[in-house]
Amino acid sequence: xxxxxxxxxxxxxxxxxxxxxxxxxxxxxxxxxxxxxxxxxxxxxxxxxxxxxxxxxxxxxxxxxxxxxxxxxxxxxxxxxxxxxxxxxxxxxxxxxxxxxxxxxxxxxxxxxxxxxxxxxxxxxxxxxxxxxxxxxxxxxxxxxxxxxxxxxxxxxxxxxxxxxxxxxxxxxxxxxxxxxxxxxxxxxxxxxxxxxxxxxxxxxxxxxxxxxxxxxxxxxxxxxxxxxxxxxxxxxxxxxxxxxxxxxxxxxxxxxxxxxxxxxxxxxxxxxxxxxxxxxxxxxxxxxxxxxxxxxxxxxxxxxxxxxxxxxxxxxxxxxxxxxxxxxxxxxxxxxxxxxxxxxxxxxxxxxxxxxxxxxxxxxxxxxxxxxxxxxxxxxxxxxxxxxxxxxxxxxxxxxxxxxxxxxxxxxxxxxxxxxxxxxxxxxxxxxxxxxxxxxxxxxxxxxxxxxxxxxxxxxxxxxxxxxxxxxxxxxxxxxxxxxxxxxxxxxxxxxxxxxxxxxxxxxxxxxxxxxxxxxxxxxxxxxxxxxxxxxxxxxxxxxxxxxxxxxxxxxxxxxxxxxxxxxxxxxxxxxxxxxxxxxxxxxxxx
Amino acid sequence: xxxxxxxxxxxxxxxxxxxxxxxxxxxxxxxxxxxxxxxxxxxxxxxxxxxxxxxxxxxxxxxxxxxxxxxxxxxxxxxxxxxxxxxxxxxxxxxxxxxxxxxxxxxxxxxxxxxxxxxxxxxxxxxxxxxxxxxxxxxxxxxxxxxxxxxxxxxxxxx
Numbered sequence: 001x002x003x004x005x006x007x008x009x010x011x012x013x014x015x016x017x018x019x020x021x022x023x024x025x026x027x028x029x030x031x032x033x034x035x036x037x038x039x040x041x042x043x044x045x046x047x048x049x050x051x052x053x054x055x056x057x058x059x060x061x062x063x064x065x066x067x068x069x070x071x072x073x074x075x076x077x078x079x080x081x082x083x084x085x086x087x088x089x090x091x092x093x094x095x096x097x098x099x100x101x102x103x104x105x106x107x108x109x110x111x112x113x114x115x116x117x118x119x120x121x122x123x124x125x126x127x128x129x130x131x132x133x134x135x136x137x138x139x140x141x142x143x144x145x146x147x148x149x150x151x152x153x154x155x156x157x158x159x160x161x162x163x164x165x166x167x168x169x170x171x172x173x174x175x176x177x178x179x180x181x182x183x184x185x186x187x188x189x190x191x192x193x194x195x196x197x198x199x200x201x202x203x204x205x206x207x208x209x210x211x212x213x214x215x216x217x218x219x220x221x222x223x224x225x226x227x228x229x230x231x232x233x234x235x236x237x238x239x240x241x242x243x244x245x246x247x248x249x250x251x252x253x254x255x256x257x258x259x260x261x262x263x264x265x266x267x268x269x270x271x272x273x274x275x276x277x278x279x280x281x282x283x284x285x286x287x288x289x290x291x292x293x294x295x296x297x298x299x300x301x302x303x304x305x306x307x308x309x310x311x312x313x314x315x316x317x318x319x320x321x322x323x324x325x326x327x328x329x330x331x332x333x334x335x336x337x338x339x340x341x342x343x344x345x346x347x348x349x350x351x352x353x354x355x356x357x358x359x360x361x362x363x364x365x366x367x368x369x370x371x372x373x374x375x376x377x378x379x380x381x382x383x384x385x386x387x388x389x390x391x392x393x394x395x396x397x398x399x400x401x402x403x404x405x406x407x408x409x410x411x412x413x414x415x416x417x418x419x420x421x422x423x424x425x426x427x428x429x430x431x432x433x434x435x436x437x438x439x440x441x442x443x444x445x446x447x448x449x450x451x452x453x454x455x456x457x458x459x460x461x462x463x464x465x466x467x468x469x470x471x472x473x474x475x476x477x478x479x480x481x482x483x484x485x486x487x488x489x490x491x492x493x494x495x496x497x498x499x500x501x502x503x504x505x506x507x508x509x510x511x512x513x514x515x516x517x518x519x520x521x522x523x524x525x526x527x528x529x530x531x532x533x534x535x536x537x538x539x540x541x542x543x544x545x546x547x548x549x550x551x552x553x554x555x556x557x558x559x560x561x562x563x564x565x566x567x568x569x570x571x572x573x574x575x576x577x578x579x580x581x582x583x584x585x586x587x588x589x590x591x592x
Numbered sequence: 593x594x595x596x597x598x599x600x601x602x603x604x605x606x607x608x609x610x611x612x613x614x615x616x617x618x619x620x621x622x623x624x625x626x627x628x629x630x631x632x633x634x635x636x637x638x639x640x641x642x643x644x645x646x647x648x649x650x651x652x653x654x655x656x657x658x659x660x661x662x663x664x665x666x667x668x669x670x671x672x673x674x675x676x677x678x679x680x681x682x683x684x685x686x687x688x689x690x691x692x693x694x695x696x697x698x699x700x701x702x703x704x705x706x707x708x709x710x711x712x713x714x715x716x717x718x719x720x721x722x723x724x725x726x727x728x729x730x731x732x733x734x735x736x737x738x739x740x741x742x743x744x745x746x747x748x749x750x751x
Binding site for chain 2 (some may be wrong): 099100102141150151153187188189190191
């Protein structure tokens with residue numbers, strides 16, 4: 001529910017169609033939607049500026065309570081409003097269309113059904129194009145409301161009320177109304193009819209049910225795992241196979257703070273977590289599509305890899321501040337683009353090589369060209385690992401010798417050796433294995449602090465870093481029982497209360513505080529399971545899963561004091577970490 | 593006037609016209625998509641419609657160049673300047689009657705003021721001088737057709 005213009009971040013749910021996604025608050029307001037693609041400019045951005053961002057609200061006129069859920073096994077949202085006069089159900093979806101049928105380029109469908117009594121509904125649609133820089137033109141023709149701005153056009157169709165940009169309607173028991181907001185870009189609009197809109201909504205529900213039913217998961221936390229994979233599917237950009245970190249920009253990591261980033265891009269770092277999760281649940285096609293996407297996207301820069309890419313494969317992502325938007329609860333600046341694209345981050349090489357290994361292991365083949373490219377990437381890591389970098393957290397202070405980055409370089413060379421051993425890439429193990437050994441020796445000598453009893457963030461600042469929980473995940477183990485000790489130290493010193501963890505406490509070149517980093521808590525579960533502390537892992541998982549919002553989604557961070565979700569929403573990395581943690585516990589229990 | 597020249601001009605002119613309109617589309621000046629409009633008359637599969645539409649558009653380009661040649665022969669005059677004038681007439685006809693009146697009348701999937709939207713999804717009708725597809729659509733269309741006419745006229749007259 002909106003209060004002072006903004007609902008809590010955790011009050012949102014998301015619907016999408018594999019190209020873009022909309023945030024919908026529990027009071028029925030669509031506060032975020034970019035068109036035509038997830039990284040295009042917004043048409044609704046009230047979440048970043050309640051006054052001028054633009055929104056599509058649809059709710060009872062009288063005071064109401066709202067309860068919502070996703071229709072089980074789908075990304076179709078169902079919100080039930082209860083007023084003193086009656087009950088009405090709102091079904092929201094971005095529709096998918098049966099192949100070969102004429103359909104809108106993008107379409108948000110909102111269906112109202114009165115379950116009992118009489119309910120008056122009010123709606124208002126105020127699109128604001130290009131991140132609310134322009135209002136556009138509004139006109140009515142052919143019984144529809146058109147909102148146009150240059151190459152973009154929205155068509156609002158309403159069945160059950162007069163087609164106007166705002167208005168009221170009254171529904172009695174068993175009566176229905178249907179709203180379709182169809183979008184086009186660079187093309188004539190396709191104006192939907194009622195029957196085919198209903199058909200697309202039914203098809204969409206049916207598609208999601210079928211897709212979720214393919215998940216090969218009979219383990220614990222089934223609902224959370226399924227919701228996570230469904231949320232992840234919404235982050236997959238279907239035309240290319242890229243997976244964005246989140247469908248939003250600039251939702252703050254602390255209210256009123258400056259840690260507001262644009263996550264509508266695909267980070268190569270997430271590759272290993274993504275392939276692990278998709279393969280574990282049996283989504284081989286999606287896993288291999290993502291693999292080929294990032295190998296293709298990075299083709300021009302290989303063996304050097306970019307930190308992040310646009311969903312169309314471009315690596316040009318200049319960071320800009322949108323001064324005309326006031327930000328979520330005055331959290332400025334609002335940014336588009338991401339300066340991290342220019343950083344050196346060595347950890348991503350471990351993620352990419354591990355992904356190549358996972359792909360080859362499940363697929364059985366790599367292809368000669370990809371094999372050669374992989375070997376060149378491994379050669380690059382052999383040369384570059386001694387460099388300082390900006391690390392997994394993309395710090396904006398001076399580059400450092402992050403221990404986690406070194407460990408990921410070790411993983412890169414280790415996986416290259418495995419691939420060479422299988423004959424899948426040119427064999428240069430005589431270089432790579434000594435390189436991996438040298439990195440391990442460096443980590444054990446410079447990356448360990450006897451006093452803390454833990455691996456440390458960097459030799460330059462001897463403090464803890466929750467990213468080191470990924471060491472067991474990449475199977476780094478120097479055989480000295482240092483992993484378990486590091487886990488305990490991180491839990492003790494970076495603990496934010498309950499199952500929550502801060503990612504680090506040191507400086508990172510950005511002013512202000514932030515919440516607990518939810519992914520790190522799931523990495524903690526994963527790490528515990530992998531070092532054999534399965535009961536602890538399962539107990540922690542039981543504590544973490546209920547921290548999701550009412551529809552099972554996580555933002556990037558959680559406020560340790562209030563439990564409020566912070567940061568971009570929903571965040572893919574958290575849901576990937578949740579799935580992988582559940583898989584690790586299941587695997588560990590099977591080994592017991 | 594050379595018929596072969598006019599047809600060759602029709603081919604080159606259609607290439608230029610189609611590319612110009614596409615560039616204008618990408619530049620955000622118009623939402624008009626002629627291959628889509630033409631192709632969806634034959635299929636509702638948008639991917640196939642684009643391919644069919646390009647073929648139909650090229651055929652139409654050649655057909656119109658034949659018409660240009662007939663006019664050149666009838667008045668005993670050709671060349672790029674007269675071709676440009678015919679291009680202007682062509683553009684006004686295309687925007688005013690062909691796409692706005694004739695196409696919706698025969699197109700099975702294009703909306704008209706009497707469309708019943710209960711039945712099937714329909715393509716947005718272009719409106720007079722294609723104004724529904726964006727403010728600059730008329731200008732873009734006229735410029736593209738002027739280029740087409742100039743090329744056909746020049747080719748027919750042997751450059």
